[in-house]
Amino acid sequence: MQKQILRRELTIFLLFACLIFSTAGLITLAPSYAQTVSSIITVGDTPTGVGVNPNTNKVYVTNFNGDTISVIDGVTDTVLNTVNVGDSPIDVGVNSATNKVFVGNLLDNTVSVIDGNSDSVVDTIKGIFRPTAIGVNPSTNKIYVSSAWNLTTREVSVIDGATNSVVNTITVGIGPVGIGVNPTTNKIYVSNTLSATVSVIDGSIDKVVNEIPIPFPSTQGQPGNDPVVVNPIKNMVYVANSIQNTVSVIDGVTDKVVATISGFQGPRGINVNSLTNKIYVDNTAGTSVSILDGVTNSNLFSVTVGNGPFDVGINPKTNKVYVSSALTNGRVFVISEQKNNHPPNCVTAKSNPSSLWPPNHMMMNILIQGVTDPDNDPISITITAVKQDEPTSGLGSGDKSPDASGLGTNTASLRSERAGTGDGRMYHIGFTAGDGKGGMCNGEVLVSVPHSQGQSAIDSSSIYDSSIK
Numbered sequence: 001m002q003k004q005i006l007r008r009e010l011t012i013f014l015l016f017a018c019l020i021f022s023t024a025g026l027i028t029l030a031p032s033y034a035q036t037v038s039s040i041i042t043v044g045d046t047p048t049g050v051g052v053n054p055n056t057n058k059v060y061v062t063n064f065n066g067d068t069i070s071v072i073d074g075v076t077d078t079v080l081n082t083v084n085v086g087d088s089p090i091d092v093g094v095n096s097a098t099n100k101v102f103v104g105n106l107l108d109n110t111v112s113v114i115d116g117n118s119d120s121v122v123d124t125i126k127g128i129f130r131p132t133a134i135g136v137n138p139s140t141n142k143i144y145v146s147s148a149w150n151l152t153t154r155e156v157s158v159i160d161g162a163t164n165s166v167v168n169t170i171t172v173g174i175g176p177v178g179i180g181v182n183p184t185t186n187k188i189y190v191s192n193t194l195s196a197t198v199s200v201i202d203g204s205i206d207k208v209v210n211e212i213p214i215p216f217p218s219t220q221g222q223p224g225n226d227p228v229v230v231n232p233i234k235n236m237v238y239v240a241n242s243i244q245n246t247v248s249v250i251d252g253v254t255d256k257v258v259a260t261i262s263g264f265q266g267p268r269g270i271n272v273n274s275l276t277n278k279i280y281v282d283n284t285a286g287t288s289v290s291i292l293d294g295v296t297n298s299n300l301f302s303v304t305v306g307n308g309p310f311d312v313g314i315n316p317k318t319n320k321v322y323v324s325s326a327l328t329n330g331r332v333f334v335i336s337e338q339k340n341n342h343p344p345n346c347v348t349a350k351s352n353p354s355s356l357w358p359p360n361h362m363m364m365n366i367l368i369q370g371v372t373d374p375d376n377d378p379i380s381i382t383i384t385a386v387k388q389d390e391p392t393s394g395l396g397s398g399d400k401s402p403d404a405s406g407l408g409t410n411t412a413s414l415r416s417e418r419a420g421t422g423d424g425r426m427y428h429i430g431f432t433a434g435d436g437k438g439g440m441c442n443g444e445v446l447v448s449v450p451h452s453q454g455q456s457a458i459d460s461s462s463i464y465d466s467s468i469k
């Protein structure tokens with residue numbers, strides 16, 4: 001009964017956010033950024049938390065209404081295993097150093113410990129009230145679990161990963177719904193949604209050493225700060241504010257909010273790829289993930305996923321992003337970066353042959369060679385125009401026309417011909433080169449028909465269309 005009520009609460013939270021924020025504007029720039037959904041994976045019922053072990057390239061997804069964890073193979077992006085855990089698993093934290101996975105079972109008041117080698121539950125830690133968010137410090141092997149389901153809970157439990165026992169309880173702000181860990185500075189950031197603050201825990205003493213207020217307009221409601229995430233390389237902290245539709249940026253040196261980014265729809269899930277310095281924000285009240293640039297704190301682009309994207313897991317090694325879609329039946333969307341395509345280079349193009357002899361009025365095939373592609377993509381050539389510096393007809397005995405064919409194909413055919421009274425004919429073959437991925441270049445190559453064998457042709461300014469009779 002209680003389980004049903006709380007499950008309804010979660011669903012109402014998500015739907016509520018949808019109703020309130022669905023009219024909010026979303027910044028979407030032109031898709032210059034080559035990140036797209038590359039796979040959609042079917043997991044269990046109501047996927048919420050996502051955790052990634054970059055070392056094993058496995059992804060762990062909590063199925064809130066399924067009481068299971070789906071284990072995804074990051075190579076094939078398919079489900080490897082389904083692991084039964086406790087009641088209503090909501091969040092997951094991975095210790096990539098010990099290959100242990102910690103799952104907060106919201107309605108059981110337990111944390112399941114999964115061995116990442118066997119993907120089986122090896123321990124169940126009891127007595128953690130309403131475990132909501134999980135943060136792991138792989139350097140100290142400590143696991144931080146927040147309790148956040150009502151107005152009175154304001155605790156973070158500290159688990160020693162060596163013994164799987166609770167070794168400390170830390171009082172933070174009210175409603176601690178998100179935890180971000182910086183293993184480098186050993187600081188733990190706890191987002192307290194009801195006090196609109198972020199508590200900073202010093203992991204060496206497991207005490208709160210700072211309380212950062214999340215600024216919000218006094219005329220409006222609270223920011224609704226939800227999850228928090230840390231880029232340990234840049235020492236920057238990001239907080240998603242689902243009510244204000246913003247993301248707060250905290251400098252980890254000063255522990256002060258240094259920027260507020262707007263333009264989201266009920267943002268909830270948030271994560272950062274510390275290698276690319278890009279931040280991924282779920283528009284939980286919508287259907288997309290916004291990608292932010294960590295240098296400029298600007299909204300780069302958004303990728304459409306399913307309804308109610310809830311959490312984001314990132315494997316920085318593969319640069320793959322896993323988004324749980326709590327309101328789309330059991331789906332995880334994989335966003336991956338396609339290698340940036342470079343256009344071919346037409347400057348190095350040459351004709352083969354580059355000179356025709358004898359001038360016997362026969363049509364000769366000319367190949368375009370030497371076009372290169374920085375990505376080594378196969379090149380396709382299309383002849384677009386052929387011009388010459390002599391009229392195509394009326395040049396005396398034997399003159400035939402037209403003097404070129406092959407437009408629209410990859411091979412030009414030119415007449416081996418020149419005016420007996422002239423200084424040699426020069427053909428100009430215009431072409432485009434494509435790499436099959438949208439990259440193109442335009443180029444031109446020359447083919448000469450000299451007046452006399454062994455000489456070169458003089459290219460004069462008069463230009464005639466060789467394909468006209």
Ligand SMILES: [Ca+2]
Nearest residue numbers: 342375377435
């Ligand atoms: Ca290319």
Ligand SMILES: [Ca+2]
Nearest residue numbers: 392393400401
């Ligand atoms: Ca001719």
Ligand SMILES: [Ca+2]
Nearest residue numbers: 423424458460
């Ligand atoms: Ca000429």
